[in-house]
Amino acid sequence: MHTPAEDKAPCYLYEEASIRSACQELKKNLPGFSFLYSIKTNPFEPVVRTVCEEGFGADAASVREVLESRACGIPAERIFFSAPGRTAKDFRSVWGQCLIVADSLHELDLLQEIAAGRQVTVEVGIRVHPLFVMGEGSRSPSKFGIDLEDLPALKQKLLACPNLKVVGMHVHLKSQVLDTDVIAQYYKDVFQTAQMLEEECGLHFRFLNFGSGIGVTYDALRDHPVDLERLQALTKEMQELNAKTLKAELIIESGRFVICKAGRYLTRIVDKKVSQGKTYLIVTNGMNGFLRPALASLVAKVSKGQPVGAMEPLYTGSSEFELHVLNDNPRQETVTVVGNLCTAMDVIASDVTLNAAEIGDVIEITNAGSYAYSLSVLTFSSQPLPGQYLHTTDDQYLAE
Template sequence: MSITFTGQKQEIARIADVIRERKQQQNGPFCAYLHNMTALRKQTADRVRSLPEFCKLFYAIKANSEETILRALASIVNGFEVASLGEVVKVRQVSPDIPILFGGPGKTEAELEGALLHNVQLIHAESVHELNKLNAIAGRYGRTASVLLRINLKGPLPKATLAMGGRPTQFGIDESQLPQVMEHIKELPHIRVEGFHFHSLSNNLDAAQHVQLVQYYCVIARQWAEEYGLELRYLNAGGGLGVNYSELEQQFDWSLFVNGLEQEVVKEKSDGLTILFECGRYITASTGYYAAEVLDIKRNHGKSYVIVRGGTHHFRLPVSWQHSHPFELVPIDDWPHSYERPSLTQAAITVVGQLCTPKDILAQDVEVAQVRVGDVLLFEFAGAYGWAISHHDFLSHPHPEHIYLE
């Protein structure tokens, strides 16, 4: 179900041709995000179709909320997951009725009111105070708000790049507080609890382990439903399906995951329960690229630096996760200048941007056969948490172009 390593290489060759063609049409250094929209739609549709009937796939738009991306996915996914009123509005500009899940800590009264007015399907309640606010707002409108209680489980939980549960965090209701919360909810006539939300971790690469995690969610949700007399309609298992940035050929095994849902998780889920997945990175990462032209090559204190047109103000993911992001080199043979063209051969390079900070690093100590000023570095798996999380206007450099390929 995922793009194979061979397929990814073929795709890079096609993207490289687009870059060369675009570069011939412009004067300045090349810098752009490129998205393979055909691959995005096909890949997402394959995943939605392959899920068991008791599962639904939502797209977490925080990963990439560009309107073109949302419009491409709106007719494919079962809905969108958002984390602010601004994201609710973005979704409603694309579709007036697509289902929305609304999560995140610290929701304001305006956001909760907006969620009701924009007909959000399920609100993930993060605290008793949030439940109280929502109950009061829903009461003013004579409505009942459907919520999932987000619970920070005790665990143990699998290890992953980021952990939102199983330890102290700002996310969810402490599992030990659930009895008091369920008792308090009896006093909130405008709140309808329809299930639980367990988004406990991010970027898990082990599909078998993730199956076991969803099984655990089902078991504990069923126990709580029985204990508190709750009609369990939904279980939000969160996202957390990982992308391997260090070994692109070793990705999360979607087929194994789906088979595990069909054969193992089904044994533990309650009758009539729908399991929701809210994936962001896993949906858009592999079909997006960040391309930046080499502006300069220099050696400093024994280390070789390649400076590109752009940096972490465009593509913050590498410095945010403190990893060396994978890239391919797109050779550009044309050199229209009379002066010498800087280059390196058989060298370890550190790729940096144009910002006035030593933290503006995209990749470190990467061996390359050759790199020249004027070549373009094409960063793979850049379709999620790249542009969306970057500090675009730091130093007021120009923004990259956004290219959507069909």
């Protein structure tokens, strides 16, 4: 018998209980921090509302994300608008609706011009490209933030911006990090950078935004979860020092930790055929519903078995999700699951062994809550879009 959720396929299904429990895990284990939800991860309105009911503010990366956060009831002072490459028009569209974090010296100029024109002093943050790296690797050029190599240029710019009051600092270097010690060291390095900037530039930070980093275990055999309790313990000294010195609000951004595992993608088998002995299950909305499997197949093909690093958020690894046929057929069958687009790239999984399936059965893909709907090529071939539903704790399916 089909569940109500299966009847809605093709669709994304997000579990409210799971979203709330991920939020609560962060809050409980990291009591010295406050949290922002990175809307870009999954901007589906009922999801955003649920996360903000848990007390999260918004990490918004576009004008639309700012305005949608406002529409979800998040107060302006809890919406942090940080992204590279914005225009004066963007800033005017969200003026007074969020705290703007300047990503470059040019953005400071734009903000100064608008504030001066309105004869106001406006509070802003600055995103910096720090002098350290997170974990392994060497420091490299970045399009994000203001380079701290050239501190005199920043100091000079701030002097030329009398209508701006810099009240916070933002850093984000990596996503999907699972090494607790690496995240803890990164937080400490960010804190030290803030201390240095306060001193050098005569600033007083009300908030320090550490960006994201905390990853999820996509593959239970390969990945070990971040130990949040240990992260709290490792950063306790830094938090105590902050309480005595900077007295800044310590903020963590999180997208995928909150929503990745709460989401499943369900799609329906519309054809089954055999070509030269190979069995294909053809589903609706393959890469035009959930792109990540097609990308994983592409990377596997191109890399010819060589290990490939993550390219967040498009590609994380080769085993980011599980695939199930939602029937209780005890017979197994080796199949290749493909979408119905006119491209051979539209592959979900090759030669996988699943419950033997028939046309009409539903295929479920796990770990589909983050960077999924919004990163898929939804409009390719003008096919209908998959639905999105929040399955609430009182068993409703909210569509918008």
